[in-house]
Amino acid sequence: MTESTKGIIFNIQRFAIHDGPAIRTTVFFKGCPLRCWWCHNPESHKILPEKFDGCNLRRGFDQTFSMEKDEIGKEISVDEVMNEIVKDRVFFEESGGGVTFSGGEPLMQPEFLKDVLAECKANGIHTAVDTSGFAPTEIIIDVARSADLFLYDIKLMSEEEHQKYTGVSNQLILKNLIEVDRLGKKIIIRIPIVPELTDTNENLSATRGFISRLKNINEIDLLPYHRIGEGKYKKFSKQNKMSEIKSPESESLENIKKFFSELECKVKIGG
């Protein structure tokens, strides 16, 4: 084990059922190069730990390495994070679950991610990487060698809209997805369903057309926008550009599900 490798995370969530197959432990990496308007984890954006008055987001953390009360993010070694992950091994074995690395964007800390993935592999623990796909191609290919599954977001197919609503181009993201697919990795596509932004006929048709050309898509998860992150924008004094947008109606979600089901792969509402 590479004992010296350290990363910065901001949460460990146990018994997660929306972050990949079966019961999982989700490790949330701090730092993300995107700024999606609908992000419900705005506290993940900056990579370094941050102090906020009166915040307390320590849910799921074990007492042994919980963060300071007013701090979001903590430096942690591969050994320490593995100590937390293996505590849940019995649940992984019974349910067929494992650990999911999410964020933020886990590919922003590639050395730490690769070392934890290698340790999980050595311990026989199933791994999933939940990513926006916005990372250098060589990094994503390198990570794909150790990860069992990718949870890969497709948000907007229009380059212009992607730039506007996430802050970055979608070109690298789509190119990387083609590369990961070529490697034969298992992939679950995750599509945030945000009324008026991502749920337009144009965007959904273009997304389905793109997915239809990939070979290793196991499942498509439709992630309905919800407003639970709203309070965080206030708490962390960040600008919320989504105050007018409501959660999608269930009828609309069912129609979108039907639309993607024509690809003959499993489609789920929720993760």
Ligand code: SF4
């Ligand atoms: S990629 Fe995920 S964590 Fe990053 S800004 Fe978008 S929604 Fe938030």
